[in-house]
Amino acid sequence: MLDLATAPGVRAHKPDKLRELGIMSLNGMFDEMDGVAVLRQAVEELLVDDLAIVSSFGADSSVLLHMVSEVNKDLPVYFLETGKHFPETLEYVETLKRQLGLTNVIALTPDSKDILRFDPKGDLWETDPDSCCHIRKTEPLDAAVSGYGGWVTGRKRYQTKERGVLPHFELTSDDRIKVNPLAYFSDADITTYKLKYGLPEHPLYNKGYKSIGCAPCTSVVAEGEDPRAGRWRGLNKKECGIHFDFNGAIAKPMAAQELTLFKDGAFVADPFRAWTEGDDPASVRYTHVPLPVFLENREAILSNPHPLGLLVSPGDNVELVQADLGRFASIAINFPAFGDGRGYSSSRLLAERYGYKGELRAVGDVLHDQISHMRRCGMNAFVVKHEPTRKALEAGKLALVDIFYQPVGLTEVPLGTRPFLRRAVENA
Ligand code: SF4
Structure with missing residues (x-):
């Protein structure tokens, strides 16, 4: 038996080196193992009587739950009953419980x-x-x-780019083990497994729902789309938060006055935080990594499975990260002072020249008068700490400037024949 759980009762501390090494060797040993073997190892050797299963009872859940039924039908299986599920999902919970003989499904x-x-x-x-x-x-x-001491998830590498490096075993920052028996399963493996064991499909699967969560946040996925593309469609959100860590690295519910991120016309909770000295590039999550730090730790950050952002400050050369922009769910452009306009150029390069399509947010000294210029340069989110600016945004009173010394994009091509003069552009 592998002796990883040296102190199973100890919680909320940084994982120690030995456990990290243990996890790495476990991943090495179980790289080639099938999902049931990984699950059996976790249940019978690694975390005996100390492991919970978490299932969404979604499109692929029958595979993991079938493996659970093969290993031990009495394992605790937690289902997050958010109150927002499709009725078909609630039916499916009962169907799988009955068919697989699971005795310990618990709705949270x-x-x-x-x-x-x-x-x-x-x-x-x-x-x-x-x-x-x-x-x-x-x-x-x-x-x-x-x-x-740990929990089992049904996540798979192929589902999203963010999950592309998912290992079988993960160590969380509060020293628990997450087990992902299906990490290496492909879409075809899932289908084959379901057919082999005659597992029932989620009633919505054949209607085009390839990943199924709460009803308001789930939509049909088109042929060729990422299977999770139907989750939170149109939002810069890929995960619900339960997979970031046990202590929840996403935004806590906040009172309105604590919200500083202005996006899509409203102040919203901000899942990102700033990089701090001592952060580990390989495991940090929902953090804007400064561009020089990214360049120094490129491999570790590209292998980091968590959602990340990039912080661009004056003097940073965004051309150096051109090839890696798709890794970042958000890019923060730093405006350390009102008079420093270098962030406008960085933003235009990212949005116009390099085609970055994710969240481009302005941070730092973000003031009312700048926001329309920032928008013109491609920024679509603003971290606002200046109270008068906050009030103006809440009241929908954004200052508009329609005279441009330096036109941007196609809509602001200077009128007339003397482009070096200031021009008023209608309807900018
Ligand atoms: S945001 Fe959507 S997916 Fe998340 S709990 Fe609410 S309804 Fe469910």
């Missing part, structure tokens, strides 16, 4: 006080989905699994 519901306080109208998913996931998923799951 959100705290009613949180719902009353943060989502009294039931529309938080629309205005602030990170906080909605936080109160409906992360908080209930954290509470339930806090007594376990």
